[in-house]
Amino acid sequence: MDYEKLERRARLRDRTRKTLVYALLVFWAVLVLFPFYWMLLTSVKSYGSYNSEFIPRLYTLTPTLENYLSAFQAVPLGRYLVNTVVFTLATTALMLVVTVLAAFAFARLNFPGKDLAFTAFLSLMMIPAELVVITNFVTITDLNLRNTFAGLILPSVTSVFYIYLLKENFAQIPDELYYAAKVDGTSDLKYLWKVMIPICQPTIVTVTILKVIECWNSFVWPRLITDDANYFLVSNGIQEIRENGFGRENVPAMMAAVVAISIPLVVLFLIFHKKIMAGVARGGTKG
Amino acid sequence: MDNRSWKGWLYLLPALCFLGAFLVYPLMDVFIYSVEEGYNSASQTYFGVGLYNFSYVLHDTYFLQALKNTFILVIITVPLSTGIALLISAALASVRKLRELFQTVFFLPYVTNTLAVGLVFMILFKKTPYSDGLMNLLLGLFGAGPVDFIDGPYWAKMFVLCFYTVWVVMPFKILILTSALASVSQTYYNAARVDGTGRLRMFTKITLPMISPSIFYLVITGFIGAFKAYSDAVALFGTDLNAAGMNTIVGYVYDMLYGNSGGYPSYASAAAIVLFVIVLTITCINLLVSRKHVHYV
Numbered sequence: 291m292d293y294e295k296l297e298r299r300a301r302l303r304d305r306t307r308k309t310l311v312y313a314l315l316v317f318w319a320v321l322v323l324f325p326f327y328w329m330l331l332t333s334v335k336s337y338g339s340y341n342s343e344f345i346p347r348l349y350t351l352t353p354t355l356e357n358y359l360s361a362f363q364a365v366p367l368g369r370y371l372v373n374t375v376v377f378t379l380a381t382t383a384l385m386l387v388v389t390v391l392a393a394f395a396f397a398r399l400n401f402p403g404k405d406l407a408f409t410a411f412l413s414l415m416m417i418p419a420e421l422v423v424i425t426n427f428v429t430i431t432d433l434n435l436r437n438t439f440a441g442l443i444l445p446s447v448t449s450v451f452y453i454y455l456l457k458e459n460f461a462q463i464p465d466e467l468y469y470a471a472k473v474d475g476t477s478d479l480k481y482l483w484k485v486m487i488p489i490c491q492p493t494i495v496t497v498t499i500l501k502v503i504e505c506w507n508s509f510v511w512p513r514l515i516t517d518d519a520n521y522f523l524v525s526n527g528i529q530e531i532r533e534n535g536f537g538r539e540n541v542p543a544m545m546a547a548v549v550a551i552s553i554p555l556v557v558l559f560l561i562f563h564k565k566i567m568a569g570v571a572r573g574g575t576k577g
Numbered sequence: 578m579d580n581r582s583w584k585g586w587l588y589l590l591p592a593l594c595f596l597g598a599f600l601v602y603p604l605m606d607v608f609i610y611s612v613e614e615g616y617n618s619a620s621q622t623y624f625g626v627g628l629y630n631f632s633y634v635l636h637d638t639y640f641l642q643a644l645k646n647t648f649i650l651v652i653i654t655v656p657l658s659t660g661i662a663l664l665i666s667a668a669l670a671s672v673r674k675l676r677e678l679f680q681t682v683f684f685l686p687y688v689t690n691t692l693a694v695g696l697v698f699m700i701l702f703k704k705t706p707y708s709d710g711l712m713n714l715l716l717g718l719f720g721a722g723p724v725d726f727i728d729g730p731y732w733a734k735m736f737v738l739c740f741y742t743v744w745v746v747m748p749f750k751i752l753i754l755t756s757a758l759a760s761v762s763q764t765y766y767n768a769a770r771v772d773g774t775g776r777l778r779m780f781t782k783i784t785l786p787m788i789s790p791s792i793f794y795l796v797i798t799g800f801i802g803a804f805k806a807y808s809d810a811v812a813l814f815g816t817d818l819n820a821a822g823m824n825t826i827v828g829y830v831y832d833m834l835y836g837n838s839g840g841y842p843s844y845a846s847a848a849a850i851v852l853f854v855i856v857l858t859i860t861c862i863n864l865l866v867s868r869k870h871v872h873y874v
Contacts, residue, residue: 311668315675318665319682321744325697326685328711332700341707345714392592401585414596417604420805420827421853424610424845425603427834448595478584507690509808513816514835525692525808532696533815541700548693559688563681570687570749571756 329552333357333545340542357546366519367547370527374551377442377512377523378505384447385501386494392453394482397460398468408457415450419510427514437518446511452497455572459493460486496569499562506555524551610846623843630847639832640848643824649735650742650825651803658743659795662750667780669751670758680755687748695812698741702726702813727813734814734823742809746802750795757791758784789871797863804856807831826852 332340334353361367395401396408426445435441463486471481487494509525516522522530531547559566586593610616611631615624634640665683669676686694702712704725713723724730726737765783774782785792807827810818818824819832826848832838833845 308672311671314665314668315672315679319679322682322685322747325694325701325744326689328701329694329697344708346708346711388591388595391588395585395588399585399588401582404585407589411592411596414600417600418801418805418853418856420830420849421607422600422603424830424834424842424849425606426599428842429598429603444595445599448592448599450596453592503688507692509692509811510831514831525690528690528692528696529811529816539705544696545700548696552689552693555688555690556685559685563684566688567680567684567752571752 326552329545329548332542333549335542337540337542357540357542358550360540360543361546361550364543365527365531365547367527367531367550369520370522370524371551373521374506374523376439378502380439381443381446381505382498382501384443385449385452386498388447389449389452389456389497390482390487390494393456393460394478394486396453396457397463398482398486399478411450411453415454423511423514426511430515435515437516437521439521441515442512442521442523446505446508449501452501455497456490456493459490463489492565495562496565496572499558499566500569502558503555503566527551607846607849610843611850613843616841616843630843631851634844634847634851637844639819639824640826640829642819642822643826643829646735646738646823647804647806647825650739650806651800653735653739654742654746654803655796655799657739658746658750659792659799661743662747662754662795663792665747666751666754666758667784669755680752683751684748686745687752691745691808692812694745695741695809698737698744699727699813702737704729728821731822734821737813738806738810738823741813742803742806745809746799750799753791753795754788757788761787786872793863793867793871797860800859800863801856804852804859826855 331348331350334355334357335350336352336354336356339350339352392411396404396411430436430441430445433441435444467485468481471485476484507525508523509529512521512523512526513529516526519527519530528547528551531544612626612628613623614627614629616622669679669683672679701710703710704713704723704727709717709723710726712726717723724733726733761784765787766779769779769783805827806825810823810825810828814821814823816836818828819838824832830845830848830852833841833848
């Protein structure tokens with residue numbers, strides 16, 4: 291037996307396998323990153339040079355920021371961004387209040403019909419959004435809330451899943467803390483505010499980030515409920531820009547707009563990627 | 578019961594108001610809408626009660642086109658994305674260097690705006706008078722002629738839609754499968770190694786059964802998500818999906834509700850219920866199949 295030969299063959303096979311694996315990973319990473327590279331690249335090409343390239347070039351030697359200027363001046367991109375920030379902050383804040391209170395009731399308080407109510411809540415998770423959007427559209431229209439922030443925000447507030455997630459976390463806090471607080475004469479609300487929320491802060495942060503992502507990317511509901519460009523969110527804004535934005539097809543300016551609306555979430559992701567991935571792994575699905 | 582026993586309901590009240598107004602009431606209402614024949618949204622009147630709305634929807638060529646598109650999309654993207662995600666997750670699990678970097682990069686599409694990145698995909702695939710676009714250039718390297726993927730033949734458009742859909746759903750699947758793979762105990766592999774088991778056999782006999790609940794979860798959510806496809810199609814082909822021939826069932830529902838062809842909440846409701854029944858049926862079939870093949874530890 292030639293051990294040296296065997297060993298060498300094994301090592302060679304191992305190395306080929308490793309190379310193949312890394313090739314696959316790099317290939318997929320390129321596939322994921324390329325659209326982002328392309329939008330960045332196109333956004334810094336000038337209108338003239340983009341349209342003169344029959345064969346698109348993979349780099350540019352004369353980057354320009356003029357597209358960003360026209361993205362903010364020719365179309366109300368700044369307004370779309372502000373609208374989206376207002377919508378996202380208001381919806382997320384309301385969601386947090388509603389969710390924390392409901393999760394606290396389910397996890398900590400005792401009241402008649404609690405188990406039944408919780409089961410009913412859980413079964414609500416199965417209702418698909420497509421079924422309820424029709425009546426919500428009619429409700430909001432009848433209330434004259436089309437093209438208002440109230441109409442945009444109110445139906446987007448509740449997420450049964452987040453109530454469930456937070457309730458599970460709240461329930462892990464030992465009862466002794468609650469009884470000790472009671473002996474000291476602490477009210478329920480104060481206990482919730484001073485003890486439960488600080489202890490469960492990681493989960494609350496996760497829920498907040500997931501909701502922010504969901505709000506920032508929401509498209510269907512805003513599209514149904516707004517037709518006045520003053521109330522467009524970024525998704526609808528980008529669709530508007532695409533369909534009748536910069537007159538003739540000004541692709542570089544479009545890409546500048548796309549970059550501008552993508553940056554906030556990418557930055558959020560770079561800061562919180564561990565939290566976001568852990569939160570999604572625990573049972574998030576894409577909106 | 579102590580005196581503050583009803584206080585719990587007070588804490589639940591905000592959630593109950595929101596859920597009642599925007600989830601429970603609409604759910605009941607949609608069934609009422611769907612059987613009101615000839616509903617007029619301006620005068621809020623209707624002629625009678627019956628199943629005409631369903632019959633109308635099921636005979637509408639736009640709906641049948643949407644149904645066909647959605648089924649093709651589901652049949653292609655669900656197995657494909659699950660398979661590729663399994664491959665990539667297995668590759669990720671077998672390396673140590675740079676693993677976290679790859680994981681983070683692979684997850685990036687999850688947080689990006691579907692409409693915005695869809696626009697980039699459209700630019701990459703579109704053939705314009707100025708340029709054939711990057712994808713056609715790549716095709717040209719293999720000797721294939723330029724194809725207009727956005728306004729061209731049906732299967733070219735379907736290819737882009739499937740490609741983009743897979744790209745969008747991949748981060749979630751990779752994440753779920755990577756964490757499932759990480760949770761498989763090393764002792765099984767060590768035992769198999771002692772017996773001299775090959776890699777492929779280890780994968781099919783240990784890894785796959787151990788992560789089968791996660792795969793099954795992905796298949797179910799994948800089916801549900803793909804049946805509800807809409808934003809991806811809008812991002813690629815614009816809001817007038819009927820004209821592009823690329824509408825989906827959800828797109829049909831929204832078109833019936835609002836927009837140029839809108840104002841028919843009854844038809845929209847009927848179509849939404851048809852979609853719901855389809856999704857429910859497929860999910861039940863999935864559950865039955867899984868009983869045989871999924872191993873819960």
